[in-house]
Amino acid sequence: MASLSTLLLRGPTLLRCCPRLFAARTYAAGGDFKYIITEKKGKNNNVGLVQLNRPKALNALFQPLIEEVNQALTVFQEDPSIGAIVLTGTEKAFAAGADIKEMSDKTFQSCYSGKFLKDWDSVTQLKKPIIAAVNGYALGGGCELAMMCDIIYAGENAQFGQPEILLGTIPGAGGTQRLTRVVGKSLAMEMILTGDRISAQEAKQAGLVSKIFPVEKLVEEAVRCAEKIASNSKLVTQMAKESVNAAFETTLAEGVRLEKKLFYCTFATDDRKEGMSAFVEKRKANFKDN
Structure with missing residues (x-):
């Protein structure tokens, strides 16, 4: 300071x-x-x-x-x-x-x-x-x-x-x-x-x-x-940041629970679908941040 x-x-x-x-x-x-x-x-x-x-x-x-x-x-x-x-x-x-x-x-x-x-x-x-x-x-x-x-x-x-x-x-x-x-x-x-x-x-x-x-x-x-x-999904990136920060602010059990919830949340996004589809199709993902 x-x-x-x-x-x-x-x-x-x-x-x-x-x-x-x-x-x-x-x-x-x-x-x-x-x-x-x-x-x-x-x-x-x-x-x-x-x-x-x-x-x-x-x-x-x-x-x-x-x-x-x-x-x-x-x-x-x-x-x-x-x-x-x-x-x-x-x-x-x-x-x-x-x-x-x-x-x-x-x-x-x-x-x-x-x-x-x-x-x-x-x-x-x-x-x-x-x-x-x-x-x-x-x-x-x-x-x-x-x-x-x-x-x-x-x-x-x-x-x-x-x-x-x-x-x-x-x-x-x-x-x-x-x-x-x-x-x-x-x-x-x-x-x-x-x-x-x-x-x-x-x-x-x-x-x-x-x-x-x-x-x-x-x-x-x-x-x-x-x-x-x-270049990654902005939405999912913010979820990842929130989850990592929880490691410093909560207990391990609480952090893992939050991580699991946020992981589940990614399955409600179009970007998760696009990312996995791109991997299977061997192409670069085109994320739309939603």
Whole structure:
């Protein structure tokens, strides 16, 4: 949740972005944004791209940026042509944490009565799959935001951490819970109690990251994965996502029961019929998302 940008760098620093991938137009249906860039990607324009765009602040998270991210994700969720979404930052930082300037003067009363951070986990409510493409720093809230996504791809320079303890506080957007579920108690406890960061390679070994790519190839590879996901039935994909998420939120018996119900539900879809028919007929399935 906390930002280490003031500890990592002194003075303003302009961050370098990959011009080929990020010289993108604002996605018209998503409106004009100040702190993010949105675009449709992929050969069939079926992937939504959301790029955090506060380079001078290392993409530090604060309420206006979170509101724009939630707005963009809602637009992509409601767009029937979009099958998956990629969330990324810059080559220097995915997000270096929450903006300390926004938090420094808050009190217990203002946090509690105002429900501070209440909408920061809206990412987890999205039905469509989200891939976090993490280059550079993913610290505090940045690490928490990445963990809210369904898949994490990392650039070779990625660093993950929950350094809130160094600022006299603890993670507040799910860090203690999601990190522990993913990497286990020992590593999560060490990271949270010391504030130490782990590399992309360590994150992959711990199961936090799915794959690692060269920095300049990361977003391209994330979009490629998103395209593959988007080529399947969007309806059934959402069922699969719901079932996998249940593994983290329910008991094994409850999760298996939900999986069985959702499996049965696929037999009420035209896409299940098409998928199996295509397999038998040895052709590519033509899903209609119904």
